[in-house]
Amino acid sequence: MRNYFHYPVPLKSSIIVFSRVSNHQKQLRFALVCFLLTILHVNCEAHDGYDLWLRYSPLPASTADTYRSAIKGWFITSQSPTANIVRDELNRALPVMLGNRVAELRSPTTQQQVVFGTTQSPLLSGLASELAGLAADGFIIKSTTVYGKRSWVVVGSTEQGMLYGAFHFLRLLRTGNNLSDIKSSPRTKVRVLNHWDNLDRTVERGYAGFSIWDWHKLPDYIDPRYYDYARANASIGINATVLTNVNANALILTPQYLQKVKALADIFRPYGIKVYLTARFSAPIEIGKLPTADPLDEKVQQWWRAKIDEIYTYVPDFGGFTVKANSEGQPGPQNYERTHADGANMLAQALKPHNGIVMWRAFVYDNKVPVDRTKQAYNEFKPLDGKFLPNVMVQVKNGPLDFQPREPFHPLFGSMPSTAILPEFQITQEYLGFATHLFYQGPLFKETLDANTFVKGNSSPVSGVVDGSLFNHQMTGMAGVANIGTDRNWCGHPVAQANWYAFGRLAWDHQLSPLSIAEEWVRMTLSNDPQVVSTVTSIMMASREAAVNYMTPLGLHHIMGWDHHYGPGPWISNKPRADWTAVYYHRADSLGVGFNRSQSGSNALEQYAPQVREIFNNPETCPEQYLLWFHHVAWNKRMKSGRTLWDEMCYHYQQGVDTVAWMKSQWESLSGKIDADTHAHVSKLLAIQLKEARWWRNSCLLYFQQFSRMPLPSGVEAADQTLEYYESLQFPYAPGIRPKW
Ligand code: BDP
Numbered sequence: 008m009r010n011y012f013h014y015p016v017p018l019k020s021s022i023i024v025f026s027r028v029s030n031h032q033k034q035l036r037f038a039l040v041c042f043l044l045t046i047l048h049v050n051c052e053a054h055d056g057y058d059l060w061l062r063y064s065p066l067p068a069s070t071a072d073t074y075r076s077a078i079k080g081w082f083i084t085s086q087s088p089t090a091n092i093v094r095d096e097l098n099r100a101l102p103v104m105l106g107n108r109v110a111e112l113r114s115p116t117t118q119q120q121v122v123f124g125t126t127q128s129p130l131l132s133g134l135a136s137e138l139a140g141l142a143a144d145g146f147i148i149k150s151t152t153v154y155g156k157r158s159w160v161v162v163g164s165t166e167q168g169m170l171y172g173a174f175h176f177l178r179l180l181r182t183g184n185n186l187s188d189i190k191s192s193p194r195t196k197v198r199v200l201n202h203w204d205n206l207d208r209t210v211e212r213g214y215a216g217f218s219i220w221d222w223h224k225l226p227d228y229i230d231p232r233y234y235d236y237a238r239a240n241a242s243i244g245i246n247a248t249v250l251t252n253v254n255a256n257a258l259i260l261t262p263q264y265l266q267k268v269k270a271l272a273d274i275f276r277p278y279g280i281k282v283y284l285t286a287r288f289s290a291p292i293e294i295g296k297l298p299t300a301d302p303l304d305e306k307v308q309q310w311w312r313a314k315i316d317e318i319y320t321y322v323p324d325f326g327g328f329t330v331k332a333n334s335e336g337q338p339g340p341q342n343y344e345r346t347h348a349d350g351a352n353m354l355a356q357a358l359k360p361h362n363g364i365v366m367w368r369a370f371v372y373d374n375k376v377p378v379d380r381t382k383q384a385y386n387e388f389k390p391l392d393g394k395f396l397p398n399v400m401v402q403v404k405n406g407p408l409d410f411q412p413r414e415p416f417h418p419l420f421g422s423m424p425s426t427a428i429l430p431e432f433q434i435t436q437e438y439l440g441f442a443t444h445l446f447y448q449g450p451l452f453k454e455t456l457d458a459n460t461f462v463k464g465n466s467s468p469v470s471g472v473v474d475g476s477l478f479n480h481q482m483t484g485m486a487g488v489a490n491i492g493t494d495r496n497w498c499g500h501p502v503a504q505a506n507w508y509a510f511g512r513l514a515w516d517h518q519l520s521p522l523s524i525a526e527e528w529v530r531m532t533l534s535n536d537p538q539v540v541s542t543v544t545s546i547m548m549a550s551r552e553a554a555v556n557y558m559t560p561l562g563l564h565h566i567m568g569w570d571h572h573y574g575p576g577p578w579i580s581n582k583p584r585a586d587w588t589a590v591y592y593h594r595a596d597s598l599g600v601g602f603n604r605s606q607s608g609s610n611a612l613e614q615y616a617p618q619v620r621e622i623f624n625n626p627e628t629c630p631e632q633y634l635l636w637f638h639h640v641a642w643n644k645r646m647k648s649g650r651t652l653w654d655e656m657c658y659h660y661q662q663g664v665d666t667v668a669w670m671k672s673q674w675e676s677l678s679g680k681i682d683a684d685t686h687a688h689v690s691k692l693l694a695i696q697l698k699e700a701r702w703w704r705n706s707c708l709l710y711f712q713q714f715s716r717m718p719l720p721s722g723v724e725a726a727d728q729t730l731e732y733y734e735s736l737q738f739p740y741a742p743g744i745r746p747k748w
Contacts, residue, residue: 056496084124088277145192146172167279197484199247214442215492215499226270243511255287281326327363379609393425418614421462427482442499447547449521485514557663562636571741601635706733
């Protein structure tokens with residue numbers, strides 16, 4: 008009898024051989040080894056976050072045993088670059104999670120197994136009808152009989168579907184879920200990351216180092232990170248990446264750079280990721296030497312056609328363009344008195360023969376300072392509904408202003424029924440504490456997706472616009488501004504990875520709950536220990552509301568520091584444009600605070616469906632979380648709690664600080680339960696977050712108190728500095744500042 012015990016550990020020697028010894032000795036040694044392994048397991052699993060949520064480690068013995076009884080080996084039916092990626096991933100994951108015995112089989116005939124493949128394989132073609140009802144790139148995981156053996160199959164109708172299925176299968180194992188029959192397919196088609204990365208490797212609103220695209224060394228030097236980036240995205244269903252900043256540089260469209268773009272596209276292709284670029288509208292002038300970029304000028308049209316044909320010679324499956332036009336100084340069709348539709352359609356026409364698309368952003372504001380900036384996108388785009396070509400999507404930020412901790416949903420959702428609408432979220436935390444604050448955005452994304460637009464009956468959620476079901480659109484997607492950089496852990500804050508993860512998971516399926524996504528992420532990234540899972544998910548789920556409270560409670564917005572948007576700045580005034588100041592947005596005076604967007608004010612509410620308008624227009628029925636977004640409210644107005652508005656505001660700021668203190672103490676309780684480096688890192692960041700939450704509370708309350716002239720209610724801590732002190736703070740080198748163009 009072979010006398011060995013095989014235990015999967017993340018250490019070099021995973022096989023421990025026992026020599027001839029008595030049973031008692033054996034038991035003692037066994038206990039000792041287990042004890043040592045437990046210690047080593049906790050202490051040796053140090054990780055630096057580079058592996059993201061793809062960090063495989065040994066499953067608890069009983070869980071591994073359960074899986075091993077159903078999985079003796081695995082087999083891949085396809086042969087393709089994508090199949091090789093699946094093979095690598097399984098080889099990377101299964102031996103660690105389940106032990107070396109669960110290995111690749113030469114043929115699928117011998118034992119209980121998992122078969123990965125597509126319905127093109129004769130072995131799996133019988134499942135084609137089951138996959139037929141699923142959207143492209145969906146997959147099924149199913150228990151079935153293969154050559155007489157009860158087995159699991161992971162099948163897509165495409166190679167990409169198989170890849171997504173394989174990652175999902177591993178996710179089930181990694182999170183300790185029971186294997187059961189699953190059908191899954193993406194609810195949106197273009198699941199795209201927008202990188203605001205410049206060619207000099209700075210990242211606009213980036214807080215995790217420099218751009219991961221090493222343009223200078225491309226295409227000859229291929230950073231291994233490119234593969235890891237693609238792998239991480241594929242694991243959560245992201246299938247598109249816009250490599251360059253929306254504040255675009257035309258150089259990216261020149262041959263010198265297109266070679267570099269090609270190198271990246273070639274790497275990403277087998278992972279099912281298409282490459283897109285930002286198109287600078289004035290490129291025909293800047294690199295084409297034409298006198299104009301007028302979209303109706305024939306020479307301009309010809310130039311773009313030739314340029315686009317050229318791009319496809321480098322990247323045959325090039326996805327298309329994202330365009331920011333006539334916004335914040337970017338050139339666009341309005342420079343030539345043409346509309347956004349004229350501009351978008353010109354590019355769409357040239358992309359069409361190649362199946363490329365245009366993602367045309369609705370984040371616009373022109374040179375005239377508007378009465379209410381939140382109305383501008385709707386005013387410019389709503390009249391263009393039905394005028395865009397079918398391969399154009401209008402890309403709309405989640406709220407009508409600009410990625411605030413909380414905004415009502417953007418009124419363009421649902422109001423352009425004949426146009427494909429692509430929502431844009433900001434995964435990078437420009438207004439959300441940079442990469443210093445723990446701010447889990449799952450609840451924020453979901454709040455927008457679940458918001459009821461009432462545009463088509465009583466149940467018309469934004470998600471119905473996004474997945475195309477509300478107006479029967481085939482072109483669908485979800486865009487997120489990436490929070491990725493060269494920091495070893497990719498996103499700066501160890502927990503900021505969860506926002507990238509949540510974005511991908513929700514773009515795939517907006518029905519998932521932020522809590523379940525957080526739990527998956529914690530289990531895959533930190534630990535399956537129930538205490539860790541429940542504590543970290545509670546911290547994550549509390550974090551969004553905490554930040555709203557200590558930054559912009561009750562509907563306040565855009566009172567961050569000037570330009571860099573770091574820290575509080577409700578006093579910001581006297582800037583080149585009124586709508587670049589905080590006082591424009593909060594409108595505090597001796598009577599009250601808030602922006603009146605009701606019928607008696609800017610009437611931004613007219614842009615919403617009547618049912619929404621009715622609820623929001625009346626300060627008595629307007630949800631308090633949006634109160635100061637839509638109303639100018641008296642300081643002594645009675646709130647639902649019975650407190651005055653002033654007292655309520657004070658309590659919200661205090662509550663924000665208290666929640667961060669609670670988050671910190673909860674995190675401390677996990678010492679020794681998760682890897683020490685990650686624990687220490689997050690712990691230090693939470694200390695900064697607590698300090699900054701107090702800074703927000705103190706400075707905002709001192710500032711608004713000048714207008715309310717009311718005392719702080721009991722239980723709200725007084726500031727330890729003067730308002731002048733807070734106003735004097737300057738941060739000329741805060742990260743992520745946009746370059747001056
Ligand atoms: C704002 C950012 C700015 C971006 C702009 C955009 O401050 O850096 O260029 O959004 O989305 O929030 O175009």
